[in-house]
Amino acid sequence: MILALIALQFLTPIAHADGGTEAIILSGGSDKMSNHVRYENNTRIFHNVLEESGLPRSSIKVLFNTGKDSEVVDKDSKNEQTEGAYGVESVFRNTFRKNSIPYIIDSAASLKDVEAQFARTQAEVEGGRVKRVLFFTTDHGTPNTNNYGQSYITLAGDDTLPFDRQNSFVRGLNDKGAKAVLIGTQCFSGHNMAIALKNPNACAFSSANPTETSFALDEETAEISKLVPRGAFSSYPYFFSCALHRDNGAETLAEQTCDPADADVNHDGKVSFAEAHYYAVSRMDPYSVPQISSQVYAQSVAGDKAKADPLFAAPTECFAPESSLGLFAQEMGKLVAPALGSALKDRLKMKFAVLEKLFDQPSLLKAIKAKKEESSAVKLAKLNAEAARAEAEYQKHIATLKSILTKRNEARLKREAIRSEVLAELLKKGDSIALREQARLKDSEEALADSALTPAKRQLAQTVYNRSLQELRIVVDHDLKKSSRSKAYEKVVADINRLDDERKDQEDKEGKLNSASAEVRRLKQLSDGYRAELMVISSGTPEQKSKLLQLYECENETL
Amino acid sequence: MKLFSLAVLAFLLLPTHALALQLACGEYELVGEYRPASSQFILSPGTEGELPLFLVGPQAVGGFLPEPGNHYRIGVRVERKVGDEGGVVRLLDIKGMELPSRNALPILSGKPGACR
Numbered sequence: 093m094i095l096a097l098i099a100l101q102f103l104t105p106i107a108h109a110d111g112g113t114e115a116i117i118l119s120g121g122s123d124k125m126s127n128h129v130r131y132e133n134n135t136r137i138f139h140n141v142l143e144e145s146g147l148p149r150s151s152i153k154v155l156f157n158t159g160k161d162s163e164v165v166d167k168d169s170k171n172e173q174t175e176g177a178y179g180v181e182s183v184f185r186n187t188f189r190k191n192s193i194p195y196i197i198d199s200a201a202s203l204k205d206v207e208a209q210f211a212r213t214q215a216e217v218e219g220g221r222v223k224r225v226l227f228f229t230t231d232h233g234t235p236n237t238n239n240y241g242q243s244y245i246t247l248a249g250d251d252t253l254p255f256d257r258q259n260s261f262v263r264g265l266n267d268k269g270a271k272a273v274l275i276g277t278q279c280f281s282g283h284n285m286a287i288a289l290k291n292p293n294a295c296a297f298s299s300a301n302p303t304e305t306s307f308a309l310d311e312e313t314a315e316i317s318k319l320v321p322r323g324a325f326s327s328y329p330y331f332f333s334c335a336l337h338r339d340n341g342a343e344t345l346a347e348q349t350c351d352p353a354d355a356d357v358n359h360d361g362k363v364s365f366a367e368a369h370y371y372a373v374s375r376m377d378p379y380s381v382p383q384i385s386s387q388v389y390a391q392s393v394a395g396d397k398a399k400a401d402p403l404f405a406a407p408t409e410c411f412a413p414e415s416s417l418g419l420f421a422q423e424m425g426k427l428v429a430p431a432l433g434s435a436l437k438d439r440l441k442m443k444f445a446v447l448e449k450l451f452d453q454p455s456l457l458k459a460i461k462a463k464k465e466e467s468s469a470v471k472l473a474k475l476n477a478e479a480a481r482a483e484a485e486y487q488k489h490i491a492t493l494k495s496i497l498t499k500r501n502e503a504r505l506k507r508e509a510i511r512s513e514v515l516a517e518l519l520k521k522g523d524s525i526a527l528r529e530q531a532r533l534k535d536s537e538e539a540l541a542d543s544a545l546t547p548a549k550r551q552l553a554q555t556v557y558n559r560s561l562q563e564l565r566i567v568v569d570h571d572l573k574k575s576s577r578s579k580a581y582e583k584v585v586a587d588i589n590r591l592d593d594e595r596k597d598q599e600d601k602e603g604k605l606n607s608a609s610a611e612v613r614r615l616k617q618l619s620d621g622y623r624a625e626l627m628v629i630s631s632g633t634p635e636q637k638s639k640l641l642q643l644y645e646c647e648n649e650t651l
Numbered sequence: 652m653k654l655f656s657l658a659v660l661a662f663l664l665l666p667t668h669a670l671a672l673q674l675a676c677g678e679y680e681l682v683g684e685y686r687p688a689s690s691q692f693i694l695s696p697g698t699e700g701e702l703p704l705f706l707v708g709p710q711a712v713g714g715f716l717p718e719p720g721n722h723y724r725i726g727v728r729v730e731r732k733v734g735d736e737g738g739v740v741r742l743l744d745i746k747g748m749e750l751p752s753r754n755a756l757p758i759l760s761g762k763p764g765a766c767r
């Protein structure tokens with residue numbers, strides 16, 4: 093009974109939009125060299141959708157790089173990009189402009205400013221004015237290589253926000269009755285799952301798992317009808333925000349760049365955070381694995397069991413939602429109020445609808461050799477079979493590629509040995525060009541070691557160094573033609589080229605394999621997660637069920 | 652020993668640093684793409700955390716293959732902290748060729764050392 097009351101509390105509707113919600117958008121950006129235009133756009137588009145939802149600007153706090161005067165890297169802003177001589181990429185390749193969003197920036201994203209904002213938000217919560225905090229982060233990520241699950245958030249300059257402080261902020265909000273919704277869009281952002289799992293009233297979404305980097309919008313642009321330049325956004329926050337976008341007639345960045353999104357999978361007229369997440373997952377190129385707290389939680393407590401349990405390993409059982417939900421209702425009915433059971437059922441139905449929708453994609457059906465009219469259970473069985481086949485084929489392919497690589501590396505070593513001998517002989521016999529370039533290499537290396545080197549002088553020293561490097565290579569190439577080693581060298585080079593052709597063939601094959609199985613892998617991950625969630629609901633401990641419920645409720649909220 | 656190495660690596664990566672892949676002074680084993688035209692070794696090419704390193708040292712002359720797009724495992728010594736714009740590092744050895752991996756972490760190991 094107590095558990096039911098606790099769980100029910102999580103399902104109590106809270107004040108939204110015009111009362112009780114505060115959003116913090118944190119875009120650290122490090123220094124201006126790293127403060128990419130996509131972070132500005134990620135910030136602006138999420139700000140757009142918050143405003144479209146009716147959240148007043150005063151309830152949206154934007155902490156951006158060094159504040160209102162921040163500069164962003166925008167390669168298109170001015171054509172100052174230089175190639176540099178001898179192929180050396182210029183260290184001045186970045187061009188800068190003032191940010192275009194000063195009107196929404198509240199403060200810098202330094203640790204001091206973040207702490208000040210956290211204190212203000214905490215005070216608002218303690219004063220009862222804020223009941224829900226959305227914490228949206230964008231920029232690079234800083235891994236904690238000692239524990240990726242506890243990584244940092246990059247702030248302005250050299251500042252970072254440690255995991256413990258992120259966690260204590262959420263804990264402070266929860267302790268005073270406010271909910272925290274964490275949306276991480278940077279590399280390694282899956283660390284926010286641990287915060288959602290540790291705290292009683294939080295949930296989390298992330299663009300990547302804790303050990304992965306995340307990506308800028310790239311190939312996906314081909315699938316977008318609006319004009320969206322490559323790299324203009326990060327993939328996950330772009331699709332996440334577009335899912336939440338509502339056209340209210342304003343000519344915002346969201347309106348200019350988002351295609352209409354069919355993200356409302358349960359057709360309740362609202363797009364929840366969970367629906368926005370699944371929309372992003374279904375649209376992104378599958379280079380990283382976005383995370384959602386309920387799935388991470390369920391897999392953490394039941395993943396292995398779900399795989400091993402014959403009930404949930406059987407496709408028909410785990411993909412017959414009514415029977416599974418019936419089982420759940422029977423179990424949960426003993427524990428919780430009917431309203432709670434109903435809410436749970438809705439949440440599972442939503443997820444099931446997402447899976448069904450993805451299952452009906454023509455490209456997916458083709459990949460798993462299924463027909464649209466076939467049952468979900470049959471499709472799932474075919475999905476699992478195809479995933480296993482694709483994985484086996486991929487592993488075989490990787491073994492082939494490694495074998496080619498080993499042979500190629502052996503040929504590379506032979507090539508290096510011959511070239512080293514030729515260069516040594518040239519130097520020994522006093523070849524003037526070789527000696528001159530060797531001396532220049534030494535000089536520019538010493539120049540590069542100077543700790544007081546300005547960026548301009550560093551660029552110059554790199555250019556000189558690289559020029560000498562290329563000249564030495566040319567001298568060696570020239571001498572090899574008349575050397576007694578020429579035949580041996582030609583054979584090694586021919587081997588390298590042949591192996592390179594084999595490598596390219598294999599890499600083309602890998603690209604095709606990856607493309608062909610991308611949807612399969614992604615859907616397999618989702619269905620495995622769904623299976624784990626059903627497992628927790630039907631046979632988890634009361635505490636596990638309660639935690640999953642809390643995460644569902646939080647993720648099901650809308651703007 | 653492994654735990655110790657991880658702890659040292661964490662120290663080298665300096666939590667106070669702002670970017671994913673800044674490097675403190677020390678020796679590292681790295682995986683990345685070598686671009687022969689510019690003598691640059693790129694960590695995490697094509698990702699949010701891309702970091703260019705300019706390589707110096709004898710093996711840079713003839714150790715890498717002349718075609719772009721090859722990935723290698725190398726040993727380097729960082730003698731001056733490498734910031735987010737990249738930096739100059741000394742190539743100690745080329746340990747072998749590697750398969751490209753889009754989002755695997757590029758720093759395999761490291762131990763601290765003094766800056767010059």
